[in-house]
Amino acid sequence: MEEQAIIEYLQDYLTPRRKALFEKVLAQRTDHITVVAQDVYQLHNTSAVVRSCDVFGIQNIHVIEEKIPRRIDKEIAMGAQKWVDINRYNSAKDCVKTLREKGYRIIATSPHDESFLLEDFDISQPAALFFGTERDGLSEEILEEADDTIKIPMVGFTESLNISVSAAIILQSLTTKLRNSDVNWQFSEDDKNRIRMDWTKKTVKNSEEILERYKNQ
Ligand SMILES: C[S@@+](CC[C@H](N)C(=O)[O-])C[C@H]1O[C@@H](n2cnc3c(N)ncnc32)[C@H](O)[C@@H]1O
Structure with missing residues (x-):
């Protein structure tokens, strides 16, 4: 109850329009599908995957940085990452x-x-x-661990799609299937309250000070 009151107090600092947008987006957010990027080298590819996750309503993204240095912060700190949760790992195993x-x-x-x-993928179970x-x-490790492997059909000369393009295609297809299921x-x-609080804190200027004042009143 207290938590609810704190959220409502801080949300009074949002415009009604922003508040309504939060609710609209939150209603479409899911954790039933989650996305993992393994040792993606190009920063702009990771950013594009993060952006697609936000667009298609995926709240959690997992980034494995085993073979590459931890250097994605700046890039993914530039936009859509504000609205999704990034979980980072030093090893694929973890x-x-x-x-x-x-x-x-x-x-x-x-x-x-x-x-x-x-198109044949069964979406009834949570999928990473x-x-x-x-x-x-x-990596071989992930391919061996996998319960299933999915492929976007390709009919051209090129042997694969770019990672962020494939993420967007797969997410569009599977989230549509999920929402129609x-x-x-x-x-x-x-969970919605936790996300509401996080988004509100990131949006309201001086939110920590405002919360401190609330607690001391
Ligand atoms: C550029 S591809 C990697 C190509 C690499 N030479 C290989 O043999 O896997 C980068 C990532 O995009 C995804 N991807 C690319 N094309 C795909 C497709 N047709 N179906 C499913 N995923 C694809 C996979 O996650 C892949 O690891």
Whole structure:
């Protein structure tokens, strides 16, 4: 109850329009699908994946930085990341373990494997979609761990799509399927409150000072 009161107090500093936008976006947010980028080298590719996640309503993104230096902060600090949660890992193993413990199926995306075409993918179980590096794709470790592999059908001469393009295509397809299904994909009220608070804090100027004043009144 107290938490609710704090959120409402801080949200009074938002314009009605901004507040309504938060609710509209939040109603479409999901954790049923989550996205993992493994050792993506080009910063602009990671940014584009983050942006697509926001656009298609994916709240959590997982970034594995095992083979590349931790240098994505500046780039992903430039936009859409404000509205999504970035979870970072030093090893692919930790990332897989964490996501399995949360109940996700590990889904590799690959231009090679034909085991599942995108349109046949069963969205009823929570899915963690793993995307690989520009040059080598996903590591053997992830391919071996994967419960399924999905592929976007390609009919041209080029052997693969760019990672961010493939993320956008897959997310558009699977989130549409999810929203048309009877799966319970929306966040609980507790989770929504946590996200509301986070977005509000990031939007209201001097939010920490305002909260301090509220607590002391
Ligand atoms: C440029 S591709 C990697 C190409 C790499 N030479 C390989 O053999 O995997 C980068 C990432 O985009 C995704 N991707 C590219 N094309 C795809 C497709 N047709 N279907 C599914 N995912 C694809 C995969 O996650 C892949 O690891």
